[in-house]
Amino acid sequence: MGIHEKIKEIDFEMARTQKNKATEYHLGQLKARRAKLLTELQAPAKGSGGAGEGFDVQKYGDGRVALIGFPSVGKSTLLTVLTGTKSEAAAYEFTTLTCIPGVIHYNDAKIQLLDLPGIIEGAAQGKGRGRQVIAVCKSADLLLMVLDASKPHAHKEILSAELESVGIRLNRRPPGIYFKKRKTGGVSVSSTCPLTQIDDKMCQRVLAEYKIHNAELLFREDCTADDLIDVIEGNRRYISCLYVYNKVDVCSIEEVDTIARLPNAVPASAGTRLNMDGLLAGMWDKMALVRVYTKRVGGKPDFAEPVVLSQDRGGTAVEHLCQQIHKTLVADFSYALVWGRSSKHYPQRCGLTHVLQDEDVVQIVKKKVSASTDGRGRFKTKSDAPLKIADREKKAALKT
Numbered sequence: 001m002g003i004h005e006k007i008k009e010i011d012f013e014m015a016r017t018q019k020n021k022a023t024e025y026h027l028g029q030l031k032a033r034r035a036k037l038l039t040e041l042q043a044p045a046k047g048s049g050g051a052g053e054g055f056d057v058q059k060y061g062d063g064r065v066a067l068i069g070f071p072s073v074g075k076s077t078l079l080t081v082l083t084g085t086k087s088e089a090a091a092y093e094f095t096t097l098t099c100i101p102g103v104i105h106y107n108d109a110k111i112q113l114l115d116l117p118g119i120i121e122g123a124a125q126g127k128g129r130g131r132q133v134i135a136v137c138k139s140a141d142l143l144l145m146v147l148d149a150s151k152p153h154a155h156k157e158i159l160s161a162e163l164e165s166v167g168i169r170l171n172r173r174p175p176g177i178y179f180k181k182r183k184t185g186g187v188s189v190s191s192t193c194p195l196t197q198i199d200d201k202m203c204q205r206v207l208a209e210y211k212i213h214n215a216e217l218l219f220r221e222d223c224t225a226d227d228l229i230d231v232i233e234g235n236r237r238y239i240s241c242l243y244v245y246n247k248v249d250v251c252s253i254e255e256v257d258t259i260a261r262l263p264n265a266v267p268a269s270a271g272t273r274l275n276m277d278g279l280l281a282g283m284w285d286k287m288a289l290v291r292v293y294t295k296r297v298g299g300k301p302d303f304a305e306p307v308v309l310s311q312d313r314g315g316t317a318v319e320h321l322c323q324q325i326h327k328t329l330v331a332d333f334s335y336a337l338v339w340g341r342s343s344k345h346y347p348q349r350c351g352l353t354h355v356l357q358d359e360d361v362v363q364i365v366k367k368k369v370s371a372s373t374d375g376r377g378r379f380k381t382k383s384d385a386p387l388k389i390a391d392r393e394k395k396a397a398l399k400t
């Protein structure tokens with residue numbers, strides 16, 4: 001029996017099992033079995049390398065945003081409008097067949113936008129170019145799920161379910177569960193809050209499905225069996241998503257108003273350039289990029305080209321700033337002076353762990369390099385330093 005049939009069989013069994021106290025554990029076990037099969041299904045086919053021909057696009061800029069949606073919802077039109085890179089748009093489905101990259105210049109940052117072929121129900125199981133599209137989505141920092149505002153809103157749920165089934169979690173954080181396998185001692189479950197959706201027995205049944213009989217579990221939230229499965233599987237991608245309801249030019253004012261009130265939703269029309277600013281602003285907020293302006297001793301901050309940090313790409317602490325500037329800077333780091341939203345006083349003297357905020361100005365002070373070392377210290381030759389002091393004394397003597 002193939003994996004698809006096995007999944008279908010489990011779905012059938014889950015559908016016909018009544019939900020009650022007695023079947024609860026059995027259902028939990030089935031969920032785990034299903035999750036395992038889905039993971040198996042995603043394992044790359046033998047011999048295939050990365051995302052596939054036409055989809056291996058190099059990362060560029062400070063963040064990557066992917067356009068995902070059904071065919072002909074206006075993804076390519078949107079790419080062309082936002083980036084100026086032309087991606088063929090037409091009234092027939094599957095106009096786009098590969099991954100087309102463009103760049104958005106916004107708030108001094110460069111954001112890579114990727115146009116992709118339309119995907120359809122069943123994409124997760126390999127329909128159309130589903131697999132390749134999903135692989136690209138997994139590499140993105142933000143997804144723009146493009147929906148046709150004039151079409152049934154159920155499309156959003158169908159697409160979300162497809163992404164869910166390949167381990168992508170939209171607008172969610174990893175569950176607050178500490179999980180560690182042990183050699184002996186059985187399964188120990190503890191929690192820092194009341195658990196209303198899962199108990200010891202359920203944990204044991206789910207773990208047993210993964211042949212784990214010794215483990216420590218600590219719940220920091222009121223989690224479900226699905227959350228536990230996500231943590232055990234460990235391969236989930238937590239990605240932010242904006243729902244772009246395109247083609248609102250053909251909707252009534254009332255419909256646009258309803259859309260605008262939905263969470264994470266942006267009404268827009270790429271064809272008529274409606275609310276492109278709102279879309280860019282929404283994107284910027286979701287990406288939570290942190291622009292840091294560096295400043296040399298005695299100089300002005302470099303406001304032309306910020307170093308852009310993000311939680312999705314490593315982190316936003318001083319340490320991450322140093323790593324982005326130069327690979328040896330962390331080793332040479334003494335302290336940083338920080339002006340801006342993250343500092344309590346101007347400037348604040350900070351260490352490597354200090355978390356920066358958007359538009360902070362930072363001056364990095366390196367450890368004193370001994371004068372005899374190479375050119376990266378303040379003094380090039382041994383004679384430099386004493387000479388400067390002597391100069392200062394000479395000046396002072398002249399003044400008096």
Ligand SMILES: Nc1nc2c(ncn2[C@@H]2O[C@H](COP(=O)(O)OP(=O)(O)OP(=O)(O)O)[C@@H](O)[C@H]2O)c(=O)[nH]1
Nearest residue numbers: 072073074075076077089090094095096118270271
């Ligand atoms: N009315 C209206 N039509 C639009 C809008 N944006 C795009 N279209 C039209 O919708 C059709 C599909 O646009 P595309 O940009 O090719 O859509 P796509 O999602 O890239 O399609 P595929 O690549 O085939 O998946 C084209 O005829 C566009 O002119 C819009 O805001 N309003």
Ligand SMILES: [K+]
Nearest residue numbers: 072090092095
């Ligand atoms: K199209």
Ligand SMILES: [Mg+2]
Nearest residue numbers: 075076095096
């Ligand atoms: Mg297209």
